[in-house]
Amino acid sequence: MPNDSLSRSGNRNRSTPKEKPKGKKKKITGKRIGWTLFITAALAIFCALAGYLFVMVNGEKIYQANKDKITVNETSKVYDRNGVLMGELSVQKSDPVTSKEIPDLLKKAFVATEDKRFYEHQGVDIWSIGRAAVKDVIARSAVEGGSTLTQQLAKNLFLSRDKTFFRKATEVSIAMALERNLNKDQIITLYLNRIWFGRSYSGIKAASEGYFGVSDLNKLKLWQIATLAAIPKGPSKYNPISNPENSKARRAVVLQLMFEQGIIGKQEMEEAKAVNYDYKQPEKVQKYQNFMEYVMEEAEQALPGVSGNDLIIGGYKIHTTMDAQAQNALDQAMADDDMFEKSPDDQQVQASMVIINNQTGGIAAMSPGRDYKKGTFNRATQSRRQPGSAFKPIAAYAPALESGKFTMDTPLSNERQSFNGYSPKNLHGYSSTISMLDAITNSENIPPVWLLNQIGVEKGVQFAESLGIPMDKNDHSLAIALGGLSKGTNTLEMAQAYSAFANKGQFQKAYSIKQINNSEDQVVYTHEEQSKPVMSEKTAYEMTLMMQNVVNSGTGRKARIDWPVAGKTGTTQSGIRGNSGNRDIWFVGYTPEYTGAVWMGYDKPDSKHMLRNYSGQSAAFFGRVMGDALKGHPVTQFSQPKGYEPPVEKKPAEPVQTAAPSGLKGSYNQDTQIVSLSWTAAAGDNVQYRVYRKGASDAGYTPIMEAMNGTSAEDTSPVAGNAYDYYVVAYGADGKESAPSNTIHIEVPADTAPVDPQQGTDPSQDGTLPENGGTTDGQNGTDQGNTTPGGVNNDTGSGQVPVTPGDTGGNGAGGVWNNNGNGNGNNANQGNGQSTIPDTGSPDQNTMVNPESTDTSTGAPLDGGLENNSNGRSNSNRGHRN
Numbered sequence: 001m002p003n004d005s006l007s008r009s010g011n012r013n014r015s016t017p018k019e020k021p022k023g024k025k026k027k028i029t030g031k032r033i034g035w036t037l038f039i040t041a042a043l044a045i046f047c048a049l050a051g052y053l054f055v056m057v058n059g060e061k062i063y064q065a066n067k068d069k070i071t072v073n074e075t076s077k078v079y080d081r082n083g084v085l086m087g088e089l090s091v092q093k094s095d096p097v098t099s100k101e102i103p104d105l106l107k108k109a110f111v112a113t114e115d116k117r118f119y120e121h122q123g124v125d126i127w128s129i130g131r132a133a134v135k136d137v138i139a140r141s142a143v144e145g146g147s148t149l150t151q152q153l154a155k156n157l158f159l160s161r162d163k164t165f166f167r168k169a170t171e172v173s174i175a176m177a178l179e180r181n182l183n184k185d186q187i188i189t190l191y192l193n194r195i196w197f198g199r200s201y202s203g204i205k206a207a208s209e210g211y212f213g214v215s216d217l218n219k220l221k222l223w224q225i226a227t228l229a230a231i232p233k234g235p236s237k238y239n240p241i242s243n244p245e246n247s248k249a250r251r252a253v254v255l256q257l258m259f260e261q262g263i264i265g266k267q268e269m270e271e272a273k274a275v276n277y278d279y280k281q282p283e284k285v286q287k288y289q290n291f292m293e294y295v296m297e298e299a300e301q302a303l304p305g306v307s308g309n310d311l312i313i314g315g316y317k318i319h320t321t322m323d324a325q326a327q328n329a330l331d332q333a334m335a336d337d338d339m340f341e342k343s344p345d346d347q348q349v350q351a352s353m354v355i356i357n358n359q360t361g362g363i364a365a366m367s368p369g370r371d372y373k374k375g376t377f378n379r380a381t382q383s384r385r386q387p388g389s390a391f392k393p394i395a396a397y398a399p400a401l402e403s404g405k406f407t408m409d410t411p412l413s414n415e416r417q418s419f420n421g422y423s424p425k426n427l428h429g430y431s432s433t434i435s436m437l438d439a440i441t442n443s444e445n446i447p448p449v450w451l452l453n454q455i456g457v458e459k460g461v462q463f464a465e466s467l468g469i470p471m472d473k474n475d476h477s478l479a480i481a482l483g484g485l486s487k488g489t490n491t492l493e494m495a496q497a498y499s500a501f502a503n504k505g506q507f508q509k510a511y512s513i514k515q516i517n518n519s520e521d522q523v524v525y526t527h528e529e530q531s532k533p534v535m536s537e538k539t540a541y542e543m544t545l546m547m548q549n550v551v552n553s554g555t556g557r558k559a560r561i562d563w564p565v566a567g568k569t570g571t572t573q574s575g576i577r578g579n580s581g582n583r584d585i586w587f588v589g590y591t592p593e594y595t596g597a598v599w600m601g602y603d604k605p606d607s608k609h610m611l612r613n614y615s616g617q618s619a620a621f622f623g624r625v626m627g628d629a630l631k632g633h634p635v636t637q638f639s640q641p642k643g644y645e646p647p648v649e650k651k652p653a654e655p656v657q658t659a660a661p662s663g664l665k666g667s668y669n670q671d672t673q674i675v676s677l678s679w680t681a682a683a684g685d686n687v688q689y690r691v692y693r694k695g696a697s698d699a700g701y702t703p704i705m706e707a708m709n710g711t712s713a714e715d716t717s718p719v720a721g722n723a724y725d726y727y728v729v730a731y732g733a734d735g736k737e738s739a740p741s742n743t744i745h746i747e748v749p750a751d752t753a754p755v756d757p758q759q760g761t762d763p764s765q766d767g768t769l770p771e772n773g774g775t776t777d778g779q780n781g782t783d784q785g786n787t788t789p790g791g792v793n794n795d796t797g798s799g800q801v802p803v804t805p806g807d808t809g810g811n812g813a814g815g816v817w818n819n820n821g822n823g824n825g826n827n828a829n830q831g832n833g834q835s836t837i838p839d840t841g842s843p844d845q846n847t848m849v850n851p852e853s854t855d856t857s858t859g860a861p862l863d864g865g866l867e868n869n870s871n872g873r874s875n876s877n878r879g880h881r882n
């Protein structure tokens with residue numbers, strides 16, 4: 001028993017021990033959460049305090065190091081295509097002004113515009129930063145900045161120009177240091193002495209002197225103050241010299257802000273808004289200044305985070321596409337007064353030219369005008385003018401070839417005809433058909449319009465757009481075949497477009513900067529060449545062949561140099577009744593290396609400021625510049641596409657001295673206001689004629705009609721009350737003129753009922769405008785517009801026929817340019833809108849309706865029919881020449 005008892009006891013002692021319980025999860029209590037939040041908050045506060053102390057100490061340190069002097073990198077440098085230094089981006093500084101020298105209104109204008117909470121914050125405006133952040137998030141892009149005036153000033157105290165988080169933090173730290181060490185008035189005074197105002201002006205006094213010629217800031221007017229305050233937002237975009245319209249619009253914003261903040265009254269605001277900027281600065285510019293200014297604009301786009309001031313003093317090295325030889329050739333030609341027609345007064349004939357490298361698209365040379373040092377705007381990029389016949393290859397001939405339905409030898413219609421009311425006219429007569437080669441060589445008008453009608457207007461519009469020409473919604477009409485664009489174009493766009501012909505059908509957008517290196521010589525921008533095919537190589541080559549013929553034996557002969565040249569002339573007439581002058585003359589051409597576009601005309605054309613010469617002068621300018629630009633280069637030829645079969649060349653006949661025409665007779669018809677001429681043909685084959693005319697007040701004879709195949713002509717632009725002498729010469733394929741015919745004298749009687757330019761009406765009955773067929777009946781609007789096939793310039797109801805730019809039509813239909821109503825004239829505007837022909841050509845008024853579209857080496861007027869438009873605006877032609 002005891003043993004049993006012991007045994008049971010032992011068994012109990014040897015039983016399996018119990019398992020230890022698993023560890024329990026700690027409960028998340030409020031106490032634990034509290035400690036966690038406390039520690040996190042403490043760490044955040046510690047980091048914030050540390051960051052704040054760092055910002056404070058760092059900012060104070062930098063401020064103390066720079067308070068007595070401002071250090072910047074060396075001035076940025078610009079190099080040409082070969083790496084040769086062109087010049088430096090200079091800064092024009094003036095002596096700093098004191099607070100007392102700055103009017104209180106000027107300070108308030110900048111505060112109202114740039115930092116309206118300037119007097120409330122301590123260097124950093126948290127509210128503005130928050131507002132800007134919200135707007136950026138909503139817009140998903142940086143649409144608003146949060147920098148204060150003090151921060152903007154801080155940026156100007158740095159050596160470093162890098163755009164990083166650390167720079168922004170340092171900027172904030174310096175802004176806070178500035179606020180601790182200076183009062184608000186000292187800060188804004190320092191700011192105004194340091195800020196960049198575009199065109200290399202640093203400081204408020206330099207800007208005032210440069211833009212207005214005012215050195216005493218207290219003499220600045222309200223509109224001038226607002227203009228200056230508008231510039232820092234975008235110094236290149238909003239300065240009044242480079243962009244007068246943008247400047248005026250931005251000035252209005254500044255004035256509105258000043259009014260809303262109670263600084264000025266409403267009447268003051270409205271008067272200051274209305275002022276137009278017209279100051280002419282006597283500026284001395286450095287060599288290549290115009291090209292470098294264009295480079296500056298492109299650099300700001302290439303480096304969006306870098307301001308213009310940063311570009312100037314940031315130590316950048318900007319490598320451009322400029323060819324020094326080409327640019328020098330262009331500058332020398334622009335400085336040669338003999339290359340331009342003499343003006344009757346101080347408003348000189350202006351010009352612009354752009355030369356583009358065909359292979360790369362790089363701009364080799366650019367000139368925005370004569371006497372650019374006077375601060376004129378860039379006509380090569382900002383002025384939009386009508387291209388006339390220079391647009392025919394773009395809108396009609398090239399897209400027709402590209403369609404595959406036409407070739408250089410396809411017979412094109414050349415009969416007198418209308419296209420749904422649009423009735424262009426030929427200068428050189430009519431025929432049943434004509435080849436494309438002959439049509440473009442002689443610059444006929446019917447064939448390109450007929451072609452565009454065959455392939456469809458949209459094809460022409462799309463082709464022009466593919467070549468970089470912006471087309472307006474009002475440009476969808478047959479008028480574009482003859483250069484009838486509602487807003488026009490410029491020499492940069494035309495050179496860019498024609499370069500595709502020279503570049504085997506490949507289009508490249510023009511550019512001026514190849515590469516930019518920063519102050520540490522690191523590449524921060526490289527241009528990426530992107531070309532796209534816009535036409536076949538065959539089309540491009542055949543266009544080149546035809547336009548070589550234009551230069552060799554057509555209207556562009558004066559562009560000939562000892563080099564292969566292809567191109568096209570363009571002239572637009574005055575559009576003013578009784579004025580036989582030209583508003584614009586063009587030549588756009590190319591060699592295998594370069595494409596160049598030349599425009600000549602007046603900035604503000606009017607009845608006294610029209611060109612007497614024709615596009616031969618612009619062609620001669622092209623020849624002078626391009627010949628010098630290529631001097632010393634090996635002569636190259638246009639390359640022929642592989643497998644291309646050239647047309648069989650006709651052997652030229654031995655040149656024979658062309659006999660002189662004889663028996664010239666003439667008469668003036670007072671009803672039609674036309675001088676009719678006829679003569680006896682000169683002996684020989686393929687003889688053409690040129691008509692010369694001299695008015696009583698003219699210094700000499702001027703050619704007014706070119707490439708005449710027949711033995712009669714009509715001068716449709718004599719001025720009433722004047723007298724003219726005429727003679728005719730003949731010439732063959734070699735272009736050499738014969739001896740002149742006999743000379744005749746024609747008296748043109750004065751009008752009995754002169755046109756009143758203020759009313760824009762023509763009280764006379766059955767008068768004709770020089771550029772249109774049909775009759776004009778402005779008396780009581782009795783003509784229905786269908787009396788003649790031309791059927792133009794006719795009014796119904798109480799219509800009035802405007803005959804000068806700026807006049808508007810009445811309520812009739814079928815007006816020459818500007819009529820409204822519901823008339824049924826062939827060329828009537830069918831809408832209820834009223835359209836005008838503005839006095840175009842100024843920097844801020846570039847819309848030209850009813851443009852003339854062709855061009856010829858003659859200067860003779862030629863009509864073009866008008867184009868209907870449902871909005872009352874007509875894209876018709878003032879008259880055509882080659």
